[in-house]
Amino acid sequence: MKLPIYLDNHATTMCDPRVVEAMLPYFSESFGNAASRNHSFGWIAEEGVELARKQIADLIGANTKEIVFTSGATESNNLAIKGVVEMYAERGNHIITAATEHKAILDTCKHLEKQGVRVTYLPLQGSGLVDLEMLRDAITDKTILVSIMYANNEIGVIQNVSEIGRICKEKSVLFHTDGVQAVGKIPVNVIKDNIDIMSMTAHKMYGPKGVGALYVRRRNPRVQISAQMDGGGHERGMRSGTLNVPGIVGFGKAAELCGQLMESEMEKHRIMRDRLKVKLETALEETYINGTMDQRLPHNLNMSFAYVEGESLLMGINDIAVSSGSACTSATLEPSYVLKALGLGDDLAHTSIRFGIGRFNTDEEIDYVANKMIEVVNKLRELSPLWEMFKDGVDLSKVEWTAH
Ligand SMILES: *Cc1c(COP(=O)(O)O)cnc(C)c1O
Numbered sequence: 001m002k003l004p005i006y007l008d009n010h011a012t013t014m015c016d017p018r019v020v021e022a023m024l025p026y027f028s029e030s031f032g033n034a035a036s037r038n039h040s041f042g043w044i045a046e047e048g049v050e051l052a053r054k055q056i057a058d059l060i061g062a063n064t065k066e067i068v069f070t071s072g073a074t075e076s077n078n079l080a081i082k083g084v085v086e087m088y089a090e091r092g093n094h095i096i097t098a099a100t101e102h103k104a105i106l107d108t109c110k111h112l113e114k115q116g117v118r119v120t121y122l123p124l125q126g127s128g129l130v131d132l133e134m135l136r137d138a139i140t141d142k143t144i145l146v147s148i149m150y151a152n153n154e155i156g157v158i159q160n161v162s163e164i165g166r167i168c169k170e171k172s173v174l175f176h177t178d179g180v181q182a183v184g185k186i187p188v189n190v191i192k193d194n195i196d197i198m199s200m201t202a203h204k205m206y207g208p209k210g211v212g213a214l215y216v217r218r219r220n221p222r223v224q225i226s227a228q229m230d231g232g233g234h235e236r237g238m239r240s241g242t243l244n245v246p247g248i249v250g251f252g253k254a255a256e257l258c259g260q261l262m263e264s265e266m267e268k269h270r271i272m273r274d275r276l277k278v279k280l281e282t283a284l285e286e287t288y289i290n291g292t293m294d295q296r297l298p299h300n301l302n303m304s305f306a307y308v309e310g311e312s313l314l315m316g317i318n319d320i321a322v323s324s325g326s327a328c329t330s331a332t333l334e335p336s337y338v339l340k341a342l343g344l345g346d347d348l349a350h351t352s353i354r355f356g357i358g359r360f361n362t363d364e365e366i367d368y369v370a371n372k373m374i375e376v377v378n379k380l381r382e383l384s385p386l387w388e389m390f391k392d393g394v395d396l397s398k399v400e401w402t403a404h
Contacts, residue, residue: 003319005365009204009299009358010153010181011323015250016206016359022253023208026246034243035234045245052252059255060179060198061189062215068235069248072212073180076199077104077147079214079239080176083225084145084197085117088174092142094118098130099341101149102178118142124341128157128291136167145174150182150198154325154338154354155291156300158182165194174223179215180204184258185297186266190215196223202247206359207254211247214238261359269357270298272366276355277301279370284377286390290325290339290352299357304339305373307387308380310350316376320369325352 006014026048034049036042053064070076085095097109099121109119120138125131130148139146146168151158161177168175176197182188183198184205190198201212216238217223231240258265281287286306302325305313310326325336326349334340335349344352355369381387389396 001362001364001368004321005319005361005369006321007355007357007361007365007369008321008323009356009361010156010354011356012203012209013206013358014360015203015208016254016257018257019207019250019253023246023250026249030245032245034245035232045243048245048249048252049243052248052255055252055256055259056200056213059188059259060183060200060215061191063218065236066190066215066218068214068216068238069243069251070212070214070239071210071244072203073102073178073199073201074104074212076201076212076214077102077178078108079225079228080197080199081105081108081145081147082112082228083238084174084176084223085112086226087224088144092140092144094120094140094142095145095147096120096122096135096138096143097147098122098124098149100124100128100152100154100338101147102153102180105147105149105178122148126343127294128152128155128342129295130159130164132160132163132167135164136171139167139171139173143171143173145176147176147178149178149180150188151186151297152291152338153181154323154336155302155342156181156297157291158186158295158297160295161195162193165196168196169194174221181297184255184262185299187262190217196221197225202251202254205254205258208247208250211244211251213251265359266298272357272361272363273299273301273355275363276357276366276370277303279367280373283370283374288348290342290344301355301357302339302352303355304344304348304352305377306348306351307384307390308351308377309384310352312380313351313353313376316380317369317372320372323354323356325349325354 030044032041032045034045053067057064057067113119148164150161165175174196177195179198180201183200196217198215203209227238229240234240288304290302325339339349
């Protein structure tokens with residue numbers, strides 16, 4: 001077993017060696033521009049792109065003409081939301097999203113608010129799920145788009161996507177979902193899930209960084225989006241710019257592999273995740289699972305460890321790569337806004353750890369992580385006056401602290 005252990009697969013995944021192998025020829029002998037129509041260099045590159053388009057479309061139950069390549073999910077989210085707001089401006093100026101969306105959604109919405117678009121940010125239930133009645137009530141005759149992510153990148157909670165899509169259909173409102181954390185990991189089908197527009201990215205599913213896609217429905221209804229990048233009219237005019245052929249080929253191969261491996265990986269990762277969870281819960285008191293376990297990505301565990309200091313915890317486990325809800329890991333000084341939206345206090349948000357299991361993790365690594373976590377949490381608690389008070393039966397919520 002090699003250290004450090006990578007358990008941050010919601011942030012990015014290693015490019016699968018089979019993906020790298022598929023990409024390599026497109027850097028050298030097959031280097032053509034996929035838009036070159038006059039010679040075989042272009043045709044060969046285009047063939048690579050079209051195979052990838054098919055592989056990605058197949059993974060999500062779409063048609064190849066419904067896949068628009070982008071530079072990643074940040075761009076896909078921007079294109080989806082800004083593209084719909086611009087295209088459907090005559091129909092209305094209201095969009096609905098949730099407080100726990102990725103920043104690429106929230107910041108896009110903030111940007112549009114400055115231009116006069118009205119945005120409703122739905123709160124979440126303690127489980128991490130959107131309240132469907134609340135969503136239904138938020139839709140007005142000015143609403144043009146609902147954007148709710150498929151699965152959350154911090155807590156792994158999977159929304160009732162097909163229900164949300166059904167409500168949107170009923171109300172003739174377009175439904176966009178940020179599918180980044182779900183596509184390739186759990187079954188996603190744009191027809192069954194009633195999805196109109198969906199963002200994806202290769203690097204969260206064992207493909208390369210800097211390449212993504214947007215699914216844009218062509219029938220029932222035919223969705224139109226305004227291009228946000230003007231130029232040569234690539235990608236049916238929705239996204240100009242010379243295609244990243246090696247990246248796209250790698251994305252396609254990654255999608256194909258995810259489709260083939262999905263069932264076995266879901267089972268394997270669920271077992272590893274549950275083993276980690278049980279080990280931690282058995283050995284440690286005062287641990288809290290963030291978000292419901294009932295609807296969750298099989299490879300995600302998000303847990304808070306009360307009575308330890310977040311930063312010290314991270315330092316103690318510095319041979320394990322994980323993310324934390326603690327402020328010190330992010331550019332902003334706020335603890336995780338996702339965990340706070342679930343109703344967590346700052347203290348528990350600060351001591352949360354996100355474990356993201358991936359294709360290349362082993363049982364041995366999981367055991368190492370569990371043992372290390374237990375050792376470090378116990379050690380920190382031994383040094384903690386709060387832990388001592390808690391063990392003495394002091395109700396800490398009733399203690400009056402004095403500032404010095
Ligand atoms: C990583 C991520 C993104 C951003 O994707 P990039 O391809 O890195 O721009 C968007 N949404 C979610 C849910 C993510 O996890």
